[in-house]
Amino acid sequence: MTTWRETAREQRKELILEAAARVFARNGFQRATMREIADEAGIATGTIYLYFDDKRDLLLSIAEQLVHLIPRELPSHATPDEERSFIRCVLDEQLRVVEEYRPFFRAVVGEMWTDDSLRTQYLNRVLAPLVNTIELFLKIGIETGKARPHDPQIVARAMLGTVFLFAITSEMETGDYLSSARRDALAHELTDFFLYGVRQQPEEVP
Amino acid sequence: MTTWRETAREQRKELILEAAARVFARNGFQRATMREIADEAGIATGTIYLYFDDKRDLLLSIAEQLVHLIPRELPSHATPDEERSFIRCVLDEQLRVVEEYRPFFRAVVGEMWTDDSLRTQYLNRVLAPLVNTIELFLKIGIETGKARPHDPQIVARAMLGTVFLFAITSEMETGDYLSSARRDALAHELTDFFLYGVRQQPEEVP
Amino acid sequence: MTTWRETAREQRKELILEAAARVFARNGFQRATMREIADEAGIATGTIYLYFDDKRDLLLSIAEQLVHLIPRELPSHATPDEERSFIRCVLDEQLRVVEEYRPFFRAVVGEMWTDDSLRTQYLNRVLAPLVNTIELFLKIGIETGKARPHDPQIVARAMLGTVFLFAITSEMETGDYLSSARRDALAHELTDFFLYGVRQQPEEVP
Amino acid sequence: MTTWRETAREQRKELILEAAARVFARNGFQRATMREIADEAGIATGTIYLYFDDKRDLLLSIAEQLVHLIPRELPSHATPDEERSFIRCVLDEQLRVVEEYRPFFRAVVGEMWTDDSLRTQYLNRVLAPLVNTIELFLKIGIETGKARPHDPQIVARAMLGTVFLFAITSEMETGDYLSSARRDALAHELTDFFLYGVRQQPEEVP
DNA sequence: GATGAATGAGTGTTCATTCAT
DNA sequence: CATGAATGAACACTCATTCAT
Known part of the structure; x- marks a missing residue:
């Protein structure tokens, strides 16, 4: 049973983690200062250390949150038999959840390439399950x-790479493909692309 | 006419830039120290400043090198009429050149997400031309x-994203898809994926 | 109302400023290191930056202290009617206060000649009021x-210049004219010099 | 006998010294860079070291030039018997020569307060003879x-201090008292001030 | 628990000086 | 003699982390 204290503590950690994710997403991990994170969370710098070991622990905890990118359950209402709608559902869900966790995603993405253990954690806990599923x-x-x-x-990596890239670049250029407005079109196009490629389809034999 | 002085200076800049790219790729821009770059280049720290304004100028100059990722000429021996071999040639070339400039690529990739002007430069000078071509x-x-x-x-962004991701992640996991050994298989698979998607092709009507 | 926090902060600033003034007076602004100032104040280098923006801010704050050289009130017990005792009182006070703020004075004097804004600040805030009064x-x-x-x-500038020079040079040579022991003689001589010059006075007509 | 070589060398030293004096006067000794001095003199940095030991040697050599401030000969056409014109002549000459050597003067003045040996040299070689003469x-x-x-x-120090201060401050405020236009008025006023002070003179008994 | 003042190791950058050409 | 590229010691300033209140 979780006591009230433990619950309160968890909420506090959550609060700090979200503040940190926003700051990391904005400025990058290295440039972000503990002071800035504390301000964003509306607490004192010292308080952060009551809940997290150090700055890096914040980042690792944020990366941990990305397990939410792994789909809990595959859409049952659309079985793989009907590939099109199945892929479409999965893509929809992925693009949505990626949008939801974007600050967390962006917080991790800058450090991932040069921080071995962060990358390993991310690859093993998040990417590998996704690749395996696909x-x-x-x-x-x-x-x-x-x-x-x-x-x-x-092919699994190619698919994942596509979503990954849209996730981290979508708001960079003029067209934010992950905004709810354009997400539909994006999912639609990608579904077709994954299924049929770009080549003109020959008449299907009925 | 370029004097001997100017040539020597260019070679020196090149030397420093490559050293910096390696160090940035290894440790990330922020963690890299000028001392480390100087050591990697076999010179004194002060010498770097005879050729570059500051640490950031190094990174921007490295990003500048990525224009080499833009194909100078499309393969003429394989016209777009024969789409398959055309795409294959382009992919082969891209995967090769991406491999060649990997340290430069990796040096930039970590900072790109949070450094506005670096990202803008990279998007406008490198990515936009590539996307436009596709x-x-x-x-x-x-x-x-x-x-x-x-x-x-x-679709153009999806394709580019795929190559992009293989470029920066290939050596992270066990399988280095960009190693010359596996590059062929990768190009082959991606070509088919881009052309046909994953779906079983119906019998083409003759 | 000033809180305890604010009072403590002011005292801390004072402590640091006095240490900085001593070090600047000893070594000059440029040669002085933040490390040395911190040591003199018995704190860590970083602490200085909690109270001052940068090294230059220290110098400007020191210069600011020199407004204390401006006499708050003219001696009322000696009206200008009795010029001699009036001038004497003013000189006494000036020589005394100049002695009190000597480290601050010496800290500023070396940089004043080549630092435009420091000089402007000093001229406008300290020297101009003094000259105007005289x-x-x-x-x-x-x-x-x-x-x-x-x-x-x-003549006002000549008078001020005399005091100014005794202020910064007095301890340089063997005779420290500002030491309390010799200050009296100095004030006496200068008073006569200012009033009568060096020429033999003709017999005053009774 | 001085060879041609020695003469050429002396001229070269002179050239460098004047350039250095200008730069020091402009930026102060510490802020001035050898590069800037070399540029001002139109030579390479390394060349300076063929004529002077180091940066400090430049400053000491400049200070050495200030012996020219010491009057070679007292005005014979105006004997001390006619005090007024004598003092006037001396002041005229001092203000003129001080103006001529102003860059050298200004170059030294900033460092003098905190550089013991520079100060000692200046005091012994320049100021002491002047004070003694007065x-x-x-x-x-x-x-x-x-x-x-x-x-x-x-009184001798007071007089010297006045000239000293006009020398280093004259161009700081709006009125450049050392410009040839105003030098006359300045010398006139100071002469009277030195002779008579500020007090109203009683009728001289004939 | 919460605070934020204090710490001091770490780094980008400058510049006097040297020396191969 | 003259050059100016190369050197590397030195220093201002930042910021993650600690701990007394």
């Missing part, structure tokens, strides 16, 4: 003859 | 009926 | 026929 | 009954 799905497709023969490892 | 190619495909109708803006 | 006194003397006709601008 | 003159005045009894040490 790979599994692709393999089943191949085995059931629904998908053309291909290397699921590469 | 978009143009896709539009022609659609107009000539070779490609199925789609939104070239989104 | 000028006014001299003008009254001329108008009332107590003083011989002269250019008060020049 | 003291001697005053003593004679007292002995011959031309001057009223006073402490020549203090």
Whole structure:
């Protein structure tokens, strides 16, 4: 049973973590100062250390939150039998959740390339499960003859990479593809692209 | 005419820039110290400042080098008529050049998300030309009926994103997809993926 | 109402400022290091920056203290009617206060010649009021026929210059004219010099 | 006999010294860079070291030039018997020569307060002879009954201080008292001030 | 628990000086 | 003699972390 104290503590950690994520997303991990995070959270700098070991612990905890990017349950109302709507549902969900956790995402993304243990954590806890899920799905497709023969490892990464990039770049250029307004069009286009590529489809034999 | 002085100076800048790119790629821009860069280049710290204004100028100059990622000329031996081999050639070239400039790429990638002017420079000088080239190619495909109708803006970004991600992540996991050994397979798979997607192709009507 | 916090802060600033003044007076502004100032004050270098913006802010704050050189009130017990005792009182007071603020004085004097804004600040806030006060006194003397006709601008500067120079040079040579022991003699001689010059006085007509 | 080489070398030193004096006067000794001095002299930085030991040697050599402030010969056409014109001549000459060597003067003045050996050199070689000359003159005045009894040490310093201060401050405020236009008025006023002070002179008994 | 003043190690940058050309 | 590229010691300033209140 969780006591009231523990609950209060968790809420406090949450508050700080969100403030930190916003600041990291804004300025990058290195440039962000503990002072700035404390101000953003409306507390004193020293207080942060009552809940987190150090600055890096904040980042790792933020990265930890990204496990929420892993879909808890696959859409049952659209079975893989109807590939189109299934992929579409998954993409919709992914683009939505990525948008929701964008500050967390952006907070991690800058450090990921040069911080070995952060990257390892992120790869193992977040990316690997996602890749595996996609790979599994692709393999089943191949085995059931629904998908053309291909290397699921590469294609799975290609798919994930696409979403990943839209996630971190969407607001950089003029068109914010992740804004709810344009998300539909994006999911639609990507679904078709993943399924059919760009080539003109031959008339299907009925 | 370039004097000997100027040539020597350019070579020196090159030397320093490569050293800096390696260090930035290894440790990230912020963590890298001028001392470390000087050591990597085998010179004194003060010498760097004879060739570059400050630490940031190093990073911007490195980003500048990434214009080399833009293909100078499209493969003429494989016209867009034969889409498959054309795409394949372009992908081969891109994966190769991305591998060649990887330290420069990695040096920039960590700072890009939070450094506005660096990002702007990179987007305008490197990414935009690449996206435009792909978009143009896709539009022609659609107009000539070779490609199925789609939104070239989104698909172009999806394609570029795929290459981008392999570029920065390839050596992170066990499989380095950009190593010359595996590059062929990667290019092959991506070409098919871009052209056909994952869906089982119906028998083409002869 | 001033809180305890504010009072403590002011005392801390005072402590640091006095340490800085001593170090600047000893080594000059440029040669002085923040480390040395911190040591002199018995604190850490970083602490200085909690109270002052930067090294230069220290110097400007020290210069600010020199407004204390401006006499708050003219001696009332000796009216200008009795010029001799009046001048004597003013000189006594000036030589005393100059002695009290000597470290501050010496801290500023080296930088004043080449630092435009420091000089401007010092001239406007300290020197100009002093010159104006003397000028006014001299003008009254001329108008009332107590003083011989002269250019008060020049003479006021000459008087101030004399005190100024004794202030910064007194301890340089063997004889410290500002030491309380010799201050009396100095004030006495200067008073006579200012009033009568060096020339033998003709017998006054009774 | 001085060879041609030695003469050329002396001219070169002169050239560098004047450039250094200008730069020091402009920026102060500490802020001035050897590079800037070299540029001002139109030579390479390394060349300076062929003629001077180091940066400080430049300053000491400049200070050395200030011996020119010491009057070579007292004005014979105006004997001390006619005190007024004598003092006037000396003041005229001093104000003129001080103006001529102003860059050298200003170059030294900032460092003098905190550089012991520079100050000692300046005091012994320049100021002491000047003070002694004035003291001697005053003593004679007292002995011959031309001057009223006073402490020549203090008064000599007061006089010198006045000139000194006009020398270093004249161009700081709006009125440049050392410009040839105003120098006459300044010398005139100071002469009267030194002779008679500010007090209204009683009718001289004929 | 919460605070924020104090700490001091760490870093980008400058510049007097040297020396190979 | 003259040059100016190279050197590297030195220093102002920042900021994560601690701890007395």
